[in-house]
Each structure stands twice: as C-alpha cells, then as structure tokens.
Amino acid sequence: MESMQGEGEVDRLERPSPLTDREKVMIQDTWAKVYQNCDDVGVAILIRLFVNFPSSKQYFSQFRHIEEPEKLERSTQLRNHAHRIMNAINTLVESLDNSDKVASVLKLVGKAHALRHKVEPVYFKILSGVILEVLGEEFPEDVTPEVAAAWTKLLAVVCWNIKAVYEEVGWSKLSSSTG
Numbered sequence: 001m002e003s004m005q006g007e008g009e010v011d012r013l014e015r016p017s018p019l020t021d022r023e024k025v026m027i028q029d030t031w032a033k034v035y036q037n038c039d040d041v042g043v044a045i046l047i048r049l050f051v052n053f054p055s056s057k058q059y060f061s062q063f064r065h066i067e068e069p070e071k072l073e074r075s076t077q078l079r080n081h082a083h084r085i086m087n088a089i090n091t092l093v094e095s096l097d098n099s100d101k102v103a104s105v106l107k108l109v110g111k112a113h114a115l116r117h118k119v120e121p122v123y124f125k126i127l128s129g130v131i132l133e134v135l136g137e138e139f140p141e142d143v144t145p146e147v148a149a150a151w152t153k154l155l156a157v158v159c160w161n162i163k164a165v166y167e168e169v170g171w172s173k174l175s176s177s178t179g
C-alpha cells in the first residue's frame with residue numbers, strides 16, 4: 001500500500017454486502033431495458049467518461065488526443081470497448097446468483113487492465129459513477145432511488161473485486177508513480 005497516494009477513493013472501498021433477492025430483481029429488470037439499447041447506452045457511457053474525465057483517454061491509442069464528442073463517437077476502439085463493457089455487465093447481471101462466476105469474470109477483467117492495459121484502478125470507480133449517472137438520465141422512470149441504490153451496490157461489488165485482483169497481482173508495487 002506504500003505508494004498509493006491519489007488512490008484514496010479506491011483504498012477506502014468497503015466490502016459491499018451481498019445483494020438481496022429484491023435488489024437482484026430490480027437490477028435484472030432495469031438491465032433488460034438497458035440491454036435492448038446496448039450499443040447506444042454503452043457509447044453514451046464512454047463518451048461521458050472521456051468528456052468529463054479526459055485523463056481516462058490516456059490508455060486508448062486511437063483517441064487519446066481527440067476531444068470532440070462527435071469524433072470520439074466514431075472511434076471503433078471506443079465502440080468496441082463500449083460493447084465489451086456492456087457484455088461483461090450482461091454476464092454479471094445473468095450471474096447474480098453465482099458468485100464464483102462473478103468473481104471469475106472480474107478476475108479476468110482486473111488482470112487484463114492491471115497487467116496489460118495498466119489502467120489505474122480509480123478509473124473503475126469513476127466509470128461506476130458515470131454508469132449510474134447515464135442510466136439515471138436515460139431511464140428516469142426505471143431508475144428510482146431504490147433501483148439506483150441496487151445498482152450502486154452491484155458496481156461496488158465490481159470495484160471491490162477489481163481492487164482485490166489489482167492487489168493480488170501486486171499493482172501497488174508495479175505502479176511506481178501515482179497522482
């Protein structure tokens with residue numbers, strides 16, 4: 001944990017409590033609607049991430065220097081990543097009763113992002129906030145405060161597992177400088 005300044009938000013994560021059956025149903029119901037517009041919602045989420053948090057673009061060779069949302073939207077690298085994120089969330093939502101499956105999906109994602117893409121883990125927390133924001137805006141009738149709370153919990157599970165994988169692969173030792 002030595003050189004983790006600047007990552008306080010990730011450090012402070014607490015292990016989320018398990019989702020209740022009611023929360024699982026709320027998540028599955030909202031997701032059924034979201035997933036019908038999988039590509040549009042995924043791209044909207046990533047555009048919001050990259051416009052509001054431009055430093056998150058640094059990892060993407062194809063568009064790290066692009067600022068205009070219209071140009072970002074045309075990037076195949078962005079669209080592919082949107083698709084991958086939505087597919088991963090879909091698998092998680094389908095596997096809410098299978099914690100081994102959830103852990104194994106997030107292990108693969110965590111390992112790839114820590115070791116191959118070298119993404120600072122704080123961006124998973126940032127992305128979670130953006131996902132909640134965009135779902136709330138795009139599906140205002142579905143995302144009631146209670147539904148938002150269930151999604152917050154699922155995204156906390158994601159961040160918790162990713163953080164655990166980063167620690168397992170020795171991220172704090174790998175990343176010599178943060179900030």
Ligand code: HEM
Pocket residue numbers: 056057059060077081084085088089109112113116117119123124127158
């Ligand atoms: C729940 C969150 C996320 C999921 C499920 C996810 C999923 C994926 C998947 C499945 C891949 C392709 C396979 C691979 O290379 O391992 C990928 C690639 C990548 N991800 Fe993510 N990702 C997430 C969050 C992020 C975040 C927050 C960033 C950085 C801000 C990021 C940056 C990248 C980069 C740079 C690549 C490689 C892109 C390329 O080669 O075209 N990812 N992601």
